[in-house]
Amino acid sequence: MNADETIMPAPPQDPVTEPWWQATRERRLLLQHCASCERVQYPPRSVCTACVATELGWQEAAGIGEIDAWTVVRRSPGPGFDPPYVLARVRLAEGPVLLTTLPGSGPYRCGQPVALTWRPLSDGRRLPVFAPLE
Amino acid sequence: MSVAVVGAAECDLGVTGLPVLTLQTQAITRALADAGLTPRDVDGLATNGIGRFATTQVAEYLDLDLAWSESTFVGGSAFEMYVARAVQAIEAGQCSVVVISYASNQRSARSRSLGAVAEPALPEAQFEAPHGPLYPASHYGMAAQRYVEVYGHDRTVLAAVAVAAREQALLNPAAYRYDAGPLTVDDVLDAAPVSDPLGVLDCCLVTDGGGAVVLTSLARARDLPRPPVVVLGYGEATTNVSTAGPDDLLATGAIASGRRAFGRAGLTPSDVDVVQVYDSFTITVLLSLEGLGFAAPGEAPGLIGELALNTSGGGLSYCHPGQFGVLLLVEAVRQLRGECGVRQVAGAQVALAHGTGGILSTHATVLLGVDR
Numbered sequence: 001m002n003a004d005e006t007i008m009p010a011p012p013q014d015p016v017t018e019p020w021w022q023a024t025r026e027r028r029l030l031l032q033h034c035a036s037c038e039r040v041q042y043p044p045r046s047v048c049t050a051c052v053a054t055e056l057g058w059q060e061a062a063g064i065g066e067i068d069a070w071t072v073v074r075r076s077p078g079p080g081f082d083p084p085y086v087l088a089r090v091r092l093a094e095g096p097v098l099l100t101t102l103p104g105s106g107p108y109r110c111g112q113p114v115a116l117t118w119r120p121l122s123d124g125r126r127l128p129v130f131a132p133l134e
Numbered sequence: 135m136s137v138a139v140v141g142a143a144e145c146d147l148g149v150t151g152l153p154v155l156t157l158q159t160q161a162i163t164r165a166l167a168d169a170g171l172t173p174r175d176v177d178g179l180a181t182n183g184i185g186r187f188a189t190t191q192v193a194e195y196l197d198l199d200l201a202w203s204e205s206t207f208v209g210g211s212a213f214e215m216y217v218a219r220a221v222q223a224i225e226a227g228q229c230s231v232v233v234i235s236y237a238s239n240q241r242s243a244r245s246r247s248l249g250a251v252a253e254p255a256l257p258e259a260q261f262e263a264p265h266g267p268l269y270p271a272s273h274y275g276m277a278a279q280r281y282v283e284v285y286g287h288d289r290t291v292l293a294a295v296a297v298a299a300r301e302q303a304l305l306n307p308a309a310y311r312y313d314a315g316p317l318t319v320d321d322v323l324d325a326a327p328v329s330d331p332l333g334v335l336d337c338c339l340v341t342d343g344g345g346a347v348v349l350t351s352l353a354r355a356r357d358l359p360r361p362p363v364v365v366l367g368y369g370e371a372t373t374n375v376s377t378a379g380p381d382d383l384l385a386t387g388a389i390a391s392g393r394r395a396f397g398r399a400g401l402t403p404s405d406v407d408v409v410q411v412y413d414s415f416t417i418t419v420l421l422s423l424e425g426l427g428f429a430a431p432g433e434a435p436g437l438i439g440e441l442a443l444n445t446s447g448g449g450l451s452y453c454h455p456g457q458f459g460v461l462l463l464v465e466a467v468r469q470l471r472g473e474c475g476v477r478q479v480a481g482a483q484v485a486l487a488h489g490t491g492g493i494l495s496t497h498a499t500v501l502l503g504v505d506r
């Protein structure tokens with residue numbers, strides 16, 4: 001992606017997702033945790049999809065996962081993006097799948113282990129991105 | 135089931151320069167003329183893609199008197215869903231003659247965009263769009279990459295789908311690529327990349343176009359000019375709106391949608407003579423054929439060039455006006471009536487139309503058959 005990350009528009013946030021975004025300032029990737037049924041879910045929402053509990057807590061992800069699928073994006077989806085770059089689905093050790101990016105232009109392989117890094121946004125928040133473990 | 139398709143038509147296709155309501159009017163009036171009916175006979179309408187009040191817009195433009203309307207907006211599978219709703223409404227007696235229509239002038243209007251379409255208030259704007267997916271190509275690119283890796287294939291199995299679609303388009307004078315000549319696997323592999331492993335020839339066309347089908351009771355259908363095409367079964371599934379949503383990218387909603395449709399019809403894939411599956415991308419065809427039960431996981435490439443598939447030339451080489459689902463139905467009906475000339479599947483008795491919307495988000499299957 002473009003070296004000058006600050007040209008990317010800052011993503012919106014809302015009252016449900018604000019704690020998640022604030023944690024990115026401290027390089028912490030949060031997952032929602034349901035104390036009633038132990039479900040871990042992502043992205044944040046106002047209900048536990050397993051037991052319908054609405055009081056949901058947070059747990060910090062270990063930041064380890066594996067590539068579920070990946071693609072090299074060859075055209076720009078809009079301002080602030082500079083192809084080629086690698087988009088990936090990463091399955092976290094805790095279970096949830098994230099859409100994220102990987103460095104360079106590949107190739108990678110499905111199943112490859114990856115670890116969390118961060119990309120800064122213009123307002124101090126960060127995007128969780130991943131890089132190969134080995 | 136006791137409902138039949140009695141009319142089918144396309145509007146002008148390709149690059150028309152026409153307003154969308156003119157294209158809708160062409161599709162609807164041509165399908166009604168095909169059925170031996172007029173707009174005065176219509177009391178049910180299902181459509182989308184024209185402003186916020188799509189059915190109302192068309193109803194006023196054509197001065198229709200509607201007792202039933204339906205405008206589910208879930209991408210290209212909506213039109214197969216509309217068949218299910220129309221059968222239910224006609225069987226319940228809420229209306230008697232339903233038109234399912236769609237048209238777009240997206241090519242003339244240059245309205246197609248590559249990027250994410252997430253609305254700012256929705257989760258994808260926060261958790262997906264900032265990473266830069268092409269919507270919808272990157273989702274299908276990831277599914278295709280996982281497909282070739284998991285099953286030990288390479289890009290040629292995807293390219294073969296585009297080659298087969300072109301072969302069919304060369305037999306269809308209405309196809310956008312009718313005069314374009316044959317395509318080779320190397321042509322597809324060498325085309326400009328979009329979202330690996332998909333290149334531009336793995337992606338559907340961007341054209342104007344659309345179509346309509348007319349449904350009524352089978353009893354009434356038998357008094358109309360065309361041979362009735364009976365709705366034998368339908369099913370659908372709704373899965374994901376985000377790219378991170380599905381647990382398994384390769385196990386699509388086609389599995390549940392197909393199981394529901396075949397179960398309702400009391401049929402199996404081996405009973406189907408001609409197959410129309412949504413080919414938004416080459417990978418969509420392979421995943422859909424496997425999900426519907428025509429091949430085991432990873433084995434759909436063996437069907438390409440063998441199965442009577444996407445006989446119009448599909449979204450890849452015939453027409454893709456943003457949502458292709460209605461044209462799957464039009465071609466299925468024409469095959470069952472034996473109207474397809476040099477591309478006719480001899481003796482076709484049962485046809486399947488399977489729509490897919492969004493990023494493998496929604497899936498709907500319709501089984502149609504000749505009146506026995």
Ligand SMILES: [Zn+2]
Pocket residue numbers: 034035036037038039048049050051052053
């Ligand atoms: Zn719970």
